[in-house]
Amino acid sequence: xxxxxxxxxxxxxxxxxxxxxxxxTAPAHGFDIVKKxxxxxxxxxxxxxxxxxxxxxxxxxxGLVKAHWDDSPENRxxxxxxxxxxxxxxxxxxxxxRQEWQQFVQVVGGIIGGxx
Amino acid sequence: xxxxxxxxxxxxxxPLVASHATKLxxxxxxxxxxxxxxxxxxxxxxxxxLANAARRLGAPExxxxxxxxxxxxxEQVVVRFDRWFVRRRPGESVLGLxxxxxxxxxLTLVLWFVVSIGLLDVLLGRNAAGEIGLLLAVVALLxxxxxxxxxxxxxxxVTTFSLxxxxxxxxxxxxxxxxxxxxxxxxxxxxxIMWWVADxxxxxxxxxxxxxxxxxxxxxxxxxxAFLLSREEEKIRPWKSLVLETG
Numbered sequence: 601x602x603x604x605x606x607x608x609x610x611x612x613x614x615x616x617x618x619x620x621x622x623x624x625t626a627p628a629h630g631f632d633i634v635k636k637x638x639x640x641x642x643x644x645x646x647x648x649x650x651x652x653x654x655x656x657x658x659x660x661x662x663g664l665v666k667a668h669w670d671d672s673p674e675n676r677x678x679x680x681x682x683x684x685x686x687x688x689x690x691x692x693x694x695x696x697x698r699q700e701w702q703q704f705v706q707v708v709g710g711i712i713g714g715x716x
Numbered sequence: 717x718x719x720x721x722x723x724x725x726x727x728x729x730x731p732l733v734a735s736h737a738t739k740l741x742x743x744x745x746x747x748x749x750x751x752x753x754x755x756x757x758x759x760x761x762x763x764x765x766l767a768n769a770a771r772r773l774g775a776p777e778x779x780x781x782x783x784x785x786x787x788x789x790x791e792q793v794v795v796r797f798d799r800w801f802v803r804r805r806p807g808e809s810v811l812g813l814x815x816x817x818x819x820x821x822x823l824t825l826v827l828w829f830v831v832s833i834g835l836l837d838v839l840l841g842r843n844a845a846g847e848i849g850l851l852l853a854v855v856a857l858l859x860x861x862x863x864x865x866x867x868x869x870x871x872x873x874v875t876t877f878s879l880x881x882x883x884x885x886x887x888x889x890x891x892x893x894x895x896x897x898x899x900x901x902x903x904x905x906x907x908x909i910m911w912w913v914a915d916x917x918x919x920x921x922x923x924x925x926x927x928x929x930x931x932x933x934x935x936x937x938x939x940x941x942a943f944l945l946s947r948e949e950e951k952i953r954p955w956k957s958l959v960l961e962t963g
Contacts, residue, residue, distance in 0.1 A: 630745065631752040648774025649753060650728070653745050654782035661786070681748050 615647075615655050616664070617697040620690050623665060627685035630656060656684055664690035717954065720766055721750050726958050727776035733795050734787045736948055742783060743955055749773065814867035822860030829856060854913045858906040865902050866938065869895050873942035879950050884943070892939060900935025904928070 622628060622636045633656075634649045659665045670683040686694070725746045729739055753772050757765035773779070801820055804813045829852040836842060873895045876888040886892060907930040 629752075630749050648778065649749060649772050650746060650774040650779045651782060653742070653749070654779075654786050657742075657783075657786040661788075682745055 614701075615651075616659055617694065617701070619652070619655060619659065620664065620686055620694040620697065623684060623686040624691065624694060627668075627683045629670070629681045629683050631681075633684070659690070660684075662689075663687055664693050717747065718751065718754070719958070721747060721754060721769070722955065723958055723960055724770045724773065724776070725750060726955055727960055728779040728783065730955075730960070731780060732784055732787065733792045734784075735791055735795055736952055738787060738791065740951055740955075746773070746779075810868060810871045813871075814864045817867050818860040818864035821863040822856050825856035825859055826853070829853075851910070851913050855910060858909060862902055862906060866899060869899055869938070870942060870945065873938070874946045874949060877943065877946035877950075884947050884950055886943075892942065895942075896935040896939040899938035900931040900933075903934030904931035906930070 618637060619633055622633050622640075628636065630652050631649075634647070634652055637645055637647070656665060656667075660667060664687060665684045666687050667682050667684050670681050722743075725743055728746065729743050732739055732742070734742070750769055750773050754765055754769040757768045757772075761768075802817055804810075808816075833849065833852070873892060876886060876892040876895070877884050878887040879885075904927045907927045911926070
């Protein structure tokens with residue numbers, strides 16, 4: 601039986617694009633990013649939740665996302681949280697990533713799915 | 717803050733080769749994440765909440781490898797140099813630290829001056845060593861001596877600040893003023909000695925301005941550095957004080 605979860609290297613290669621897609625709709629805290637990834641992945645994504653931060657730091661260093669402190673008191677328990685938002689460069693990167701993904705699916709899907 | 721959650725975070729972060737500011741940011745981010753995970757797990761089962769939260773965050777060794785890759789090579793080099801040169805080692809006395817810093821500072825300057833003078837002699841065909849060698853040797857010794865004194869004074873100066881309602885306050889202004897005066901005086905005396913070696917003058921009206929400037933600027937800079945180091949120390953203290961069990 602095939603493993604229906606996506607984890608490890610298969611996940612890692614696409615995590616940046618997936619995070620950009622999550623942040624495209626609204627800025628989010630790391631915890632909320634993981635929750636949305638799991639919801640939109642319908643439970644198939646298996647990841648260590650701490651992993652999202654090294655990815656966010658790399659993306660921040662590349663200018664794809666920007667962090668700011670969320671000082672609003674509503675719906676917040678405990679200390680203030682850092683929220684990540686997508687930048688213009690991140691939006692361009694996401695658009696490029698979507699193009700590349702569609703091309704990848706077309707090409708590989710044509711080979712794997714095709715019959716001679 | 718929950719000490720057990722802090723320990724989980726600290727296991728991943730403490731061994732990182734990164735600046736204090738970077739490690740503090742990582743600690744805050746991971747703690748914030750872990751606290752939310754823990755609240756979720758508490759709602760499910762109190763007895764296994766901590767273990768499940770730690771599992772969900774990820775093994776500290778694996779997380780550490782991923783986090784280390786986000787620290788630039790330049791930052792890692794600077795941190796390693798800082799640790800070798802000025803950071804106090806576990807179990808090292810303040811006097812030992814001061815001697816180590818002074819010795820390394822003096823030797824580094826001497827090496828730099830020897831190389832520079834050697835290059836000057838080769839390139840310009842001059843006997844630079846004969847001309848300014850004594851002055852440079854005195855400069856290196858004065859730098860080392862000041863490094864020794866500033867380390868000792870600085871160790872006391874950081875205790876003049878304390879945390880009150882999450883804000884750093886000057887608890888002992890008289891002591892800080894006295895220490896800054898000592899530091900400034902040391903810089904002033906160093907300036908006078910350099911003038912004497914360079915110019916043959918030890919006490920002259922022309923020296924008043926540069927010596928006074930060295931005293932005031934040096935003393936002010938000392939107080940500022942003491943404040944900045946205290947602020948950094950207060951932020952890191954809750955994490956540094958955690959005892960992490962091995963195994």
